[in-house]
Amino acid sequence: MYPATDAKVGSPVVYPSTASGLVSPRFPRQHTFNPRFARDYTLLEELGSGGYSFVMVALHRPSGLECAVKFIVKAKIPARAWMLLDDGSRLPSEIVLLRAIDHAHVVKFIEWFEDEDHFYLVQELHGSPWFRTSPSPTISASSSLPSLSPSDSTDSITLSPPITPPSSPFCAPQLRYPRRPSYDLFEFIEQHKEKRLSEDQARCVLKQVVEAVFFLDGHGLTHRDIKDENIVIDDAMLVKLVDFGSCVVEKLPRPYHTTFFGTSAYASPEILKKQPYQAPPAEVFSIGVLLVFMLTGYSPFLTPRDAMEGNIVLTELPKELHESPALDLIRVCLEVDVQKRATIEQVRAHPWLRY
Known part of the structure; x- marks a missing residue:
């Protein structure tokens, strides 16, 4: 595991939709990424999404290790999900808390970044890839028990709908990152x-x-x-x-x-x-x-x-x-x-x- 650090916004780095390893339909065509993140990481597959965030696999180029990066959309963060710091600034509580937790059965915090629109929570990528065989647990013919889907x-407390890619030409299906x-x-x-x-x-x-x-x-x-x-x-x-x-x-x-x-x-x-x-x-x-x-x-x-x-x-x-x-x-x-x-x-x- 590489050292944990904190990084805020640096000089803007704008990557067009053809930039190798940094583009996803989740981002606008000319999205401005944090410069150190852009230097050190290559985005790979998408893992999933939620009410105000989405998670992608990324390669940390200096170490050659894969990690999970949670992109938290600033404009969608509910009020209860912010934490006020001693210096008067605020961060998503998930970043603050995960950074403080050290336990064998909790995913490890690595570092965090931010740009104009997102916080990036870089975490350990733990687990083995289990290939999806069906959309939900099978319900037997002899049972009416509900599966946990x-x-x-x-x-989020606002029950926001999952983030969806913008409906623009550069978000055509052929540009989608594969789901891991x-x-x-x-x-x-x-x-x-x-x-x-x-x-x-x-x-x-x-x-x-x-x-x-x-x-x-x-x-x-x-x-x-x-x-x-x-x-x-x-x-x-x-x-x-x-x-x-x-x-x-x-x-x-x-x-x-x-x-x-x-x-x-x-x-x-x-x-x-x-x-x-x-x-x-x-x-x-x-x-x-x-x-x-x-x-x-x-x-x-x-x-x-x-x-x-x-x-x-x-x-x-x-x-x-x-x-x-x-x-x-x-x-x-x-x-x-x-x-x-x-x-x-x-x-x-x-x-x-x-x-």
Whole structure:
């Protein structure tokens, strides 16, 4: 990994649409890039996009290493996603927080840049490329259980639509960057014939996620969008959390929120009921949903009403898991009553994760 640095706007460098290695339909034809970024990096494939950002793979030419670059569109950053610094300036909170986090199961911050229109968050590119086999988890003919689809995701409180390339001639399809195969847990699960993980695989993944959440919680941080698509995984099953755009840092006692952050399929009952909620208990609920999805390939709830009432459906649970302690962990994570729901400390100490 090359040294982490910070870089702001330097002398403008304008690259036409034919400039090698720097052009994407996400940018205008004559976009002005940060000069040091332009000097050191070559943009490759696109990885994905969200409400106010998009992510591309880039080659760091001096080191020969690939990384992930998140381009955050300044004009689309919601008010809650800014953080005021001691010198009076402000940065997207994701840059500030990720720069401060150092954990084995959180993607590594490398450096950041900015230009007139974007912040560039350069991060470690972790995971193995899992080729997409279908758009969403398969629903069996014998089940009406809903799958957890990528289309349910939101990454801003304004629920902005995904960024789309401008409708101009230089954004013709032949100029599009190719999409690189996904590195996330969703696609890892899709590689399996049964569209689910074995108990040992699910335990291996969840242990790492829980360790990351436990570490963050100990520093007053809550990710607030734990889901399969925000977990990257390699072929050795090393897991890391990504996308800290909804992450919040809070002092004790933890405040209550009235605005939803995250993904609807992973939302806790109190969020779905539009009640004031605290971030840590809602995070534990998301962990429970994630566990069920890994073990079955489906959501534990048929409808939002079922989630609000705690009607857990495990029709697709393999027979060999019917007596597993995993069921108790699912139950305590998906408890409707926040006061009875497990804390992240209790999840971490659960016997199923101690095997």
